[in-house]
Amino acid sequence: MFFKTRKFRFSLHCEINSSKMNIIEKTKNTRFIRSRSYEALIFLSVFFLFFGGLSHYMGVTNMLNTLMKTAWDLLINTVFFIMGITVLSGALGKLLIEFGVVRLLEIILKPLMRPLYHLPGVASLAALMTFFSDNPAIISLANDKNFAKYFKNYELISLTNFGTAFGMGLIVITFMSGLGFFAPSVIGLVGAVFGSIVSTRLMQRMIKKDVAVRVDRNFEGDENKISFRSEGPVFERVLNAILDGGKEGVNLGLAIIPGVLIISTIVMMITFGPADASVGYAGVAYEGVPILPKLAGYISGVFDVLFGFKNPELIAFPITSLGAVGAALSLVKAFLAQGIVGGNEIAVFTAMGMCWSGYLSTHTAMLDTLGYRKLTSKALLSHTIGGLFAGIFAHYLYVLIQLL
Numbered sequence: 001m002f003f004k005t006r007k008f009r010f011s012l013h014c015e016i017n018s019s020k021m022n023i024i025e026k027t028k029n030t031r032f033i034r035s036r037s038y039e040a041l042i043f044l045s046v047f048f049l050f051f052g053g054l055s056h057y058m059g060v061t062n063m064l065n066t067l068m069k070t071a072w073d074l075l076i077n078t079v080f081f082i083m084g085i086t087v088l089s090g091a092l093g094k095l096l097i098e099f100g101v102v103r104l105l106e107i108i109l110k111p112l113m114r115p116l117y118h119l120p121g122v123a124s125l126a127a128l129m130t131f132f133s134d135n136p137a138i139i140s141l142a143n144d145k146n147f148a149k150y151f152k153n154y155e156l157i158s159l160t161n162f163g164t165a166f167g168m169g170l171i172v173i174t175f176m177s178g179l180g181f182f183a184p185s186v187i188g189l190v191g192a193v194f195g196s197i198v199s200t201r202l203m204q205r206m207i208k209k210d211v212a213v214r215v216d217r218n219f220e221g222d223e224n225k226i227s228f229r230s231e232g233p234v235f236e237r238v239l240n241a242i243l244d245g246g247k248e249g250v251n252l253g254l255a256i257i258p259g260v261l262i263i264s265t266i267v268m269m270i271t272f273g274p275a276d277a278s279v280g281y282a283g284v285a286y287e288g289v290p291i292l293p294k295l296a297g298y299i300s301g302v303f304d305v306l307f308g309f310k311n312p313e314l315i316a317f318p319i320t321s322l323g324a325v326g327a328a329l330s331l332v333k334a335f336l337a338q339g340i341v342g343g344n345e346i347a348v349f350t351a352m353g354m355c356w357s358g359y360l361s362t363h364t365a366m367l368d369t370l371g372y373r374k375l376t377s378k379a380l381l382s383h384t385i386g387g388l389f390a391g392i393f394a395h396y397l398y399v400l401i402q403l404l
Contacts, residue, residue, distance in 0.1 A: 065283030083253030093132030094245025138163030165196030167357035188350020195390025259324030
């Protein structure tokens with residue numbers, strides 16, 4: 001009898017625990033479903049509010065036609081133009097890397113790294129690699145122990161800001177030069193350098209106390225082992241470099257398509273008004289409701305003082321370059337068609353486009369790869385400030401040169 005009672009109590013206890021676990025599990029599921037429901041409701045509210053607002057002014061048919069025609073025109077007239085640049089610049093960059101020109105430039109720039117950026121001289125290689133390609137190029141270098149051992153931990157982490165400030169630099173400068181603005185684009189490059197100094201030094205200052213000092217000193221970096229040279233006859237090396245660089249350019253050109261078609265289309269639809277104000281909305285490309293200029297107009301004096309922007313629409317370029325500089329470049333032709341950009345604006349666009357270079361979409365992944373995702377907020381803040389200083393410096397440098 002005693003054992004039966006004990007057995008009964010044990011089974012009752014198990015049933016109670018099982019019931020508790022089921023209740024807890026159901027509670028968790030209920031909370032999860034409730035939170036997801038809230039997200040869905042918020043998303044639908046924002047979605048219908050945004051597109052409902054556009055269709056209220058433009059009409060549903062005109063809005064949809066403008067959406068599709070703008071995306072199509074961007075794809076045909078802008079994306080493929082940028083892709084042509086990325087293919088050619090990719091081939092050129094690969095040739096410069098293959099035959100040691102980049103390493104020669106590294107030697108020339110090396111003495112500037114410590115006084116300007118508080119980085120070892122070999123860091124110049126990182127700037128050159130991202131300049132000739134894109135931001136993620138910094139990751140392969142940072143993971144190379146022959147390269148990484150030259151840096152203290154906080155210096156190595158700050159390479160995310162340093163390298164990003166030069167991302168797609170050759171492509172941006174080539175694009176602007178192709179539109180007839182070579183000199184302003186060079187001024188923009190100088191502005192980007194200034195912004196990179198601000199961003200990198202500020203990043204180092206913010207994270208230095210949060211990063212542990214590396215203790216494994218049993219291995220010294222060997223710069224001579226960081227090699228990008230392939231083997232084989234000269235002709236074969238030239239051919240492989242051109243083809244591989246061109247292929248990387250194609251991949252980069254394909255990678256910017258979503259950013260250009262989605263981000264730029266949306267930005268343009270909240271930047272420009274009807275193509276012909278007397279006729280109204282006709283459902284053609286590059287129409288929209290000028291929400292962004294209206295908001296920017298409230299502080300247009302600030303943009304004029306900082307960047308020399310005379311038209312509030314121009315703020316669309318820096319905002320777009322936060323997420324994708326390729327998408328931001330697609331705005332330039334539209335601005336030129338409206339006659340609202342000149343040398344000063346191109347200099348500022350080049351500086352901010354290069355310095356920011358879509359860092360909001362790459363910084364988290366880059367820091368996560370290095371194992372320091374917790375420092376993302378500090379990296380983003382410092383790079384935001386650096387990009388602003390790049391634009392300001394480019395504007396006033398352009399004004400100064402015009403006065404001489």
